[in-house]
Amino acid sequence: MTVVLLEVRDLTVSYPAREGAVPAVRGVDLTLEPGDTLGLAGESGCGKSTMAAAVLRLLPPGTRTTGSVLLEGEDVLAMRPGRLRAVRWTEAAIVFQGAMHALNPVRRVGDQIAEAIRLHDKVTDKQAATRVGELLEQVGLPARRAASYPHELSGGQRQRVMIAMALACSPRLLIADEPTTALDVMVQAQVLALLEELGRELGLALLLITHDLSVLAATCERIAVMYAGRIVEEGPAAAVFDAPAHPYTKALAEAFPTIGDRASRRNPHGLGGDPPDPRDLPSGCEFHPRCPVSVAACPTLDLELWPAGEGRRAACVHVRDGNLELVRQATPVPVGEDAPAHPGAAPLDWEPTP
Amino acid sequence: MTATQPAPTPSAAAQEPILEVRDLHVHFGARRGGRGPVARAVDGVDLQVQPGEIVALAGESGCGKTSLARAILGLVEPTSGEVLYRGKPIGRGTAALKPYRREVQLVLQDPTGALNPRQSVYESVAEGLRIHGVKGDEEALVEEALARSGLRPPRRFFLAYPHELSGGQRQRVVIAGALALEPSMLVADEPVSSLDASVRGEILALLLGLVRDLGLSILVVTHDLGLAWNIADRLAVMYLGRIVEQGPTEAVLAAPRHPYTRALLSVVPEVHHLEHQILAGEPPDPTRVPGGCRFHPRCPALASGEAAQAGVDDRCRNEQVPILRGVAEHHAACFLTDESVKKEGGSRVGT
Numbered sequence: 001m002t003v004v005l006l007e008v009r010d011l012t013v014s015y016p017a018r019e020g021a022v023p024a025v026r027g028v029d030l031t032l033e034p035g036d037t038l039g040l041a042g043e044s045g046c047g048k049s050t051m052a053a054a055v056l057r058l059l060p061p062g063t064r065t066t067g068s069v070l071l072e073g074e075d076v077l078a079m080r081p082g083r084l085r086a087v088r089w090t091e092a093a094i095v096f097q098g099a100m101h102a103l104n105p106v107r108r109v110g111d112q113i114a115e116a117i118r119l120h121d122k123v124t125d126k127q128a129a130t131r132v133g134e135l136l137e138q139v140g141l142p143a144r145r146a147a148s149y150p151h152e153l154s155g156g157q158r159q160r161v162m163i164a165m166a167l168a169c170s171p172r173l174l175i176a177d178e179p180t181t182a183l184d185v186m187v188q189a190q191v192l193a194l195l196e197e198l199g200r201e202l203g204l205a206l207l208l209i210t211h212d213l214s215v216l217a218a219t220c221e222r223i224a225v226m227y228a229g230r231i232v233e234e235g236p237a238a239a240v241f242d243a244p245a246h247p248y249t250k251a252l253a254e255a256f257p258t259i260g261d262r263a264s265r266r267n268p269h270g271l272g273g274d275p276p277d278p279r280d281l282p283s284g285c286e287f288h289p290r291c292p293v294s295v296a297a298c299p300t301l302d303l304e305l306w307p308a309g310e311g312r313r314a315a316c317v318h319v320r321d322g323n324l325e326l327v328r329q330a331t332p333v334p335v336g337e338d339a340p341a342h343p344g345a346a347p348l349d350w351e352p353t354p
Numbered sequence: 355m356t357a358t359q360p361a362p363t364p365s366a367a368a369q370e371p372i373l374e375v376r377d378l379h380v381h382f383g384a385r386r387g388g389r390g391p392v393a394r395a396v397d398g399v400d401l402q403v404q405p406g407e408i409v410a411l412a413g414e415s416g417c418g419k420t421s422l423a424r425a426i427l428g429l430v431e432p433t434s435g436e437v438l439y440r441g442k443p444i445g446r447g448t449a450a451l452k453p454y455r456r457e458v459q460l461v462l463q464d465p466t467g468a469l470n471p472r473q474s475v476y477e478s479v480a481e482g483l484r485i486h487g488v489k490g491d492e493e494a495l496v497e498e499a500l501a502r503s504g505l506r507p508p509r510r511f512f513l514a515y516p517h518e519l520s521g522g523q524r525q526r527v528v529i530a531g532a533l534a535l536e537p538s539m540l541v542a543d544e545p546v547s548s549l550d551a552s553v554r555g556e557i558l559a560l561l562l563g564l565v566r567d568l569g570l571s572i573l574v575v576t577h578d579l580g581l582a583w584n585i586a587d588r589l590a591v592m593y594l595g596r597i598v599e600q601g602p603t604e605a606v607l608a609a610p611r612h613p614y615t616r617a618l619l620s621v622v623p624e625v626h627h628l629e630h631q632i633l634a635g636e637p638p639d640p641t642r643v644p645g646g647c648r649f650h651p652r653c654p655a656l657a658s659g660e661a662a663q664a665g666v667d668d669r670c671r672n673e674q675v676p677i678l679r680g681v682a683e684h685h686a687a688c689f690l691t692d693e694s695v696k697k698e699g700g701s702r703v704g705t
Binding site: 043044154155156184185186187188189190193211212213214215217218251252254255256257258259260264265266267268269270271272274275 | 414415520521522523550551552553554555556557558559562577578579580583584585604607608617618619621622623624625626627630632633634636
């Protein structure tokens with residue numbers, strides 16, 4: 001039996017604050033096998049970036065963490081500092097959003113990649129330079145780019161450098177936190193294609209975090225959706241995206257329209273209200289104040305992830321009660337307080353291809 | 355704020371454009387004597403916005419869409435060409451531009467950066483009224499603008515500060531600041547790109563509602579083709595300083611003609627009707643605009659031999675592609691895929 005690459009069990013993270021601890025992650029379970037690609041979706045403040053940082057124990061001092069993060073069977077949360085340093089980069093590496101801020105602006109990118117290599121391997125300058133060249137080519141940049149400074153590179157190229165750096169110590173798990181958020185569509189497609197290819201060729205497991213569900217659906221095998229610090233739905237990517245079992249997932253999936261779909265033409269879909277304040281969470285199902293299909297039971301519900309079809313689970317009372325149809329038929333919340341949905345889409349002179 | 359005006363009918367929209375851009379060029383960095391490298395950020399653009407119309411100007415970063423928007427607002431002086439508002443040139447200089455700047459309001463991308471953190475919502479919205487010396491009951495005007503932007507009850511927000519608001523609420527305050535001046539047109543630069551997915555739809559619906567209820571015209575600058583699908587009547591796609599394709603949103607997105615538009619659209623995760631086509635590399639620097647068709651070095655149709663088969667590859671490499679007129683029909687600046695460009699050539703295409 002193989003050891004699971006990453007197993008997160010009942011993880012909670014809370015940040016210190018004057019008025020008491022603020023819970024950011026509230027009991028999350030996740031499993032990644034070697035070569036898996038898992039997408040973690042959710043809006044700002046849902047706890048997804050905290051999750052990513054917790055896996056490598058990169059949280060600020062004073063943060064309270066409970067539960068366990070097992071990386072190849074070893075608990076990251078219980079590691080001694082020396083062991084932790086060894087595990088970061090070599091077993092799991094992370095690529096952050098905003099590559100322009102993560103690179104040192106006054107050092108050549110090759111030197112910065114070499115530094116990551118030297119952290120873990122005793123190599124000569126020449127060996128390091130060769131390895132830097134290999135890594136750059138692996139991420140689709142010419143080896144001579146090692147001599148460039150970050151400002152000489154475009155956003156997409158800097159993100160490739162960040163990925164090269166993450167690969168420097170041949171990790172088995174790559175965590176990418178909004179790796180394409182600030183990038184153009186075409187460059188985003190290039191970076192996502194690169195991540196997929198690396199996953200395939202190096203057998204890397206990938207934990208991809210973004211607010212854009214459509215990106216995850218196109219890139220990952222499985223998706224987990226977070227709301228208010230908990231996973232509210234998980235399952236195979238295509239199934240979750242195409243037929244969400246949780247009304248929040250449905251709203252997220254509809255936020256970005258399918259181009260060519262008449263229903264969304266001149267009819268943007270939104271979700272009323274704002275994400276909840278983690279210091280003052282709604283009772284029961286945290287989503288109930290914004291939910292288009294909430295019922296009387298929701299404010300007092302004891303949430304758990306109920307089975308919602310093959311390989312799928314969702315934390316919604318309608319899933320528990322076997323009324324999935326209710327979620328599917330949920331019409332998106334009317335957008336804006338005084339803005340009823342646009343009366344029908346304009347007539348089209350073509351039919352969208354199915 | 356005036357009472358609800360009837361939304362213009364499509365036939366009314368065919369009259370005089372509210373905004374017209376003619377052969378606009380914005381070049382940067384030419385040193386005296388014109389020797390140093392010149393970045394041709396906007397390099398010959400015609401564009402029209404009809405009353406009550408939402409036009410989306412789409413393209414990747416560096417394509418010149420923001421420079422074009424800035425020139426339209428009079429924030430940067432065009433190198434040549436002109437911007438006409440209701441048929442008249444917008445003029446140059448602060449004094450000449452002042453009445454125009456009341457009529458055409460800018461909505462910025464990042465509401466957090468656009469709002470002064472030490473100003474209350476009331477002050478932020480009232481600022482424009484004071485700058486333009488608007489007479490009348492200031493409090494009532496602010497209240498109405500906030501209500502129109504969906505912040506209700508408006509008085510509850512008067513004394514709030516930006517840090518107390520969510521991202522979506524901040525963007526509504528920015529929009530209220532623009533609406534307070536009763537503009538006839540908004541220029542919105544990436545109005546939802548910094549917002550969360552669930553809030554995005556609400557802000558877009560608000561923009562649609564403003565067109566419907568107040569008859570506003572909107573030029574929305576974006577990299578997001580899904581946004582265009584959601585709200586825009588017409589779509590113009592920019593590449594390296596030029597509009598390479600434009601037409602009714604449905605036509606452009608359902609049957610894109612320009613190979614650049616096709617590729618751009620094919621990589622949007624929500625698009626399923628086109629074969630995935632990732633272009634290598636990035637657009638060249640606007641100081642080095644390629645000769646011939648400016649897209650030809652990256653063009654998949656030229657690389658695959660499709661252009662050669664149609665016998666236009668020489669033209670792609672060597673001939674200037676005519677500038678598309680900012681008109682209603684669907685056109686692409688492409689020798690291969692647009693019949694009138696292929697047949698006529700010349701410096702302008704479109705009637």
